Amino acid sequence: MLSRIDITYSIPDARAVTKKKYFEGLGLRGTVRDVVLVDSYVIDASLNSKELRRASEFLVNPLIEKYSINTPQAPKKFNWAIEIEPLPGVTDNIGTTVREVIEDGVGRRFKTGENVYASQAFFVSGRLSREDAESIADSLHNPLIQRAHIKNYREFRRDGGMGVAVPKVKLLRERPVIEVNLEVGEGELEEIGKSGVLDPKGFRRGPLGLDARSMEAIRAHFRTLGRDPTDVELESIAQTWSEHCKHTIFANPIDEVPHGLYRTYIKAATEEVRRRKGKKDFCVSVFTDNSGAIAFDRDYLVTHKVETHNSPSALDPFGGAITGIVGVNRDAIGFGLGAKPVINIYGFCFADPRDTSVLYRDAARTQRMLSARRIMEGVVKGVNTGGNCSGIPTPQGFVLFDKRYRGKPLVFAGTVGLIPRKSKNRLSHVKRARPGDYVVMVGNRVGIDGIHGATFSSGALDSRSPIAAVQIDDTVTQKKMSDALVKESRDKALYTSITDNGAGGLSCSVAEMAKESGGCLVDLHKAPLKYPGLLPWQIWISETQDRMTLAVPKKKWRQFSDLMKRRGVEATVIGIFTNSGRCVVKYERKTVMNLNLDFLHDGWPKRHLRTTQPFVSRKEMTPPPSRNLSRDFLKMLARPNLASYAFISEQFDHEVQAGSVLKPLVGRGRVNGDATATRPLLHSNRAVVLSHGVCPTYSDVNTYHMAASAVDSAVRGAVAAGADPDNLALLDNFCWSSSYDPERLAELKSACEACYDYATAYGTPFISGKDSMFNDFKGFDEEGRPIKVSVPPTLLISAIGVVQDARRCISIDFKMPGDLIYLLGDTHNELGASEYYAMRGELGDSVPRVDSARNITIYRKLFRAIRKGLVASSVSVGRGGLAIALAKSSMAAKLGADVSFRLLGGSATRDDVLLFSESQGRILVSVSPEKRKEFEKVFKEKSIALLGRVTWERVLKIRRKSGKAVARLGVDSMLQAYRSMFRKY
């Protein structure tokens, strides 16, 4: 029986007011006069009228809302009714909550198949054509995950409302398992790998992402077994061997490097640094687990992991981003025996939201990609919901713009975790499933969402990309699960191992844990499903979010299960860990998978990668000197890559858990800083400092220097905030494109070489990393011409450090008028690929070169000065150069400065070069005049230059050696320019 409850506000509804404004900005032909929102819940369950009334009363606050049952709640007058509802199978969190509320209220559980479906209707009045109504509907929904119903007033009245249809998933019962014949021609074999297993109904089930050589290796293996693989086996191998899971590009031999890039450059750097640090080594767990971990203090570790979620975010920005952030939370929960997520980070690479270019996934131009602005708004909203709802502060992040992120945005999401070193006498970073332990799935039920996510993100985005690959998190389910695991079960020693269900779902998590015990036996029939009808291969590889897999000893099961029940968390035994050396999967008593673990994990064909040096004809461009530096200065501040993104920072809760020390928005001017500091443990004075380095524009000239600058920026940002350069760890996230192209591989190799060189020079070990190698969009432009949009080689380096005393952290704002301003480090002629050249339409050649020996000396000295309490403010000089650093400290303080280039070190001479060069290794600090002697004594040598003083007068004056003013800018006009870009976001 279907019943519908409609709810609307009896007082003004702020959502409707802001939507009206939003519609007005859509460029409609007509005008919008009024918008009314109605939330609807369709209940597909047998409730009597008394129960329905009771349910409705639970759903409204009578002071501000009213409801109706089975009669539409609509304003008396309107022109268009537009209803948005999720497509069948798409996560409907509100529906789930309403169902729980009703079950609790009427005192009984819904039966199988009974459910609640939420939708939202917008009643719009105004002189609007159907075309206008369609534009409004377009702006309200994403057709990949939602559908819109549009009715005009007459249609609505005629039909008596929007109708009650429910997006119920109905899966037809099919033959549960099929064998896949691999004894076919090469063409068909390749087609299976590319487009998927041929379903008995005649369609391909979606890409396996396996190339011809992998398919041949699989065929050869099954020939030795004398049988065909089942679909479950083939899908499982595809997940495990995917680029996403195996990182084949980093693992394969390349040129003269037999052990591959990861082992030779990244892992080797860490080993080298740890060896040199000896007793001072602070690494505890590197590369082997879901996150990396370093020492926090004598009793605790902090973990860190950064992931990307690029392909899903291109299709469904909200779902992609929320899954990114909530998914990486599980990398903390899945570290060791389970770390508590304590800090989130984000990083977004988008096309300029003003970019109006149109892209299609298909030649017929029916599958339109979302606009640049919609992608940005959706991604920001996704991280907002994911981070805020989970109660994890999200202080640290960045946003970067380049038109080459139009096809696929890059969405970085990271999580820092906290874990005691010991949990009930066990070393908490060590875990081991033992033979005989139960395989337990905890959290969400399995649905068809997220099928082929791992193989999807391992290739280019095009019209074949599977839609079901997109998932949306159920943050409440995950929060309940996270609390029940890391806050309660862990320290009761109720499980022996834990890992996240992310890419590849159960197929990857269970097979990964099976390595610990030596095998597993799973019965997929026992896995709880969201709705009936899923086939075993779907259950096995589904990436439904908010699930963990645990190994629970038999004698702990009852206690564990009871606790989960009391916390409203579903936990189910789906098998047992063994030491058979095999991964065996059953369904309805039949064996549907029986594979040797060694083959599953290591049977993928190695491939020797070759690189070709890209031929680049570069010349140093020297544009004529700027004629108006003050004007250029203000124009720079308004550029998307330098402008304030306060609208993002302030909608991400950065203060929950009460450990905020350095916030994302600093000082009177609320300026975005480069680093943040947070105390994860309230009874400790220690703080975690986080910063990042990301310089993709330099890749256009040289990826070695790009990577060197990224490492230096990350280290420098942390040191400027007060971190000890000798106690910093790094994470690497490579986001490349067209990665089998030998030129792109050469660029990758160069970047990896720089990672090794600079990580070892700075003594900063890599502790974790992730790569995403195919950030290409292959589709069609507005005219239907084929187009490929590939991201520039992008490397995000994240730094994490522990400071002993949070009160020694330094913020970027100048503090007092009269304070002395110093620049540490030299300024060279290094405007190549800089933001300033970009503004002037140039690329140039002179990208910054990083002098690691000189820089580390400066960083150590700065740390010493900070520890002695000699530094009042400190800001890393990065994108936009000295000009932007001065502006930031000045705007943040709302104080002026009077500075001169007179003593500046380095080879730069021209005014615009001095102002905007992006030479690395520089930090701008201010110091109380009383501490001048002591401060200069720390540095002694010429690596610092006294620039001038902080002034009361709210003007930034910059002078040449002669004393003549080069630029003169009011603090208020700088702030106005700085805030202008995203003022309306």
Next chain:
Amino acid sequence: MKKPSAIILSGYGLNCEEETKFAFEIAGAVADVVHINDLIAEPRCLRRYNVLAVPGGFSYGDDTGSGKAYANKMKNHLWHELQEFFEGDKLGIGICNGFQVLTNFGLLPGALTFNDSARYIDRWVDLKVRGESPWLRGIERMSAPIAHGEGKFVGAEEMLDKLERENAVAFAYTKGEMCKYQSLAANPNGSLRNIAGVLGRRGRILGMMPHPERAMFTIQLPHWTYLKEKIERKGGKLPQYGPGLQIFRNAVQYFTS
């Protein structure tokens, strides 16, 4: 002397329970975090406590309106116990999502709805104390951060008049130190009559949107690095605790003095 005790509810997406517990503890109380299902299983344990706190968070993801679903759970299973609890000489506090829960439950007047901007916001606000309550003793003004999407306090005109008449408006948003420091509007969400917090049961129950536990240490303040320079240059030392702690100290004092 026996320390007063506080019970802090958790579960279903509430998420500020640990720091709220910490604030009560440094203020001198004994505090326990108790999952609502454990309290439902053993409601009598409520009697042991002097203070009940519903902390901030995102119970049920704010679905169907913030605080509503959690309040329903309390209505269904703890109605009598909570009524009985507050008939005694007890204190109660709801912070942010906890405030939303307590208005939906009916222990506090009014309702909280979407911010005028219809967007979640995290920023600092200044508060002026208006009402009379054990929670507010010795406080005239304080600053603390808000972090919410549904913090606009609304109610009928007559109800608002009555609240003011009965000294049941705990705090009003005002332009003070932080707003001046960061040039921000006093009222962050459009709350009627600038109401940031209200009182119930003659001041014994406090509901507030700002988070006092996020202002319990000086280094949580947005301008602490500036204060530190200012104070240290005059030979002073940056104090350890921030303005928010007084709220928790007042609760302890109520039972100990």
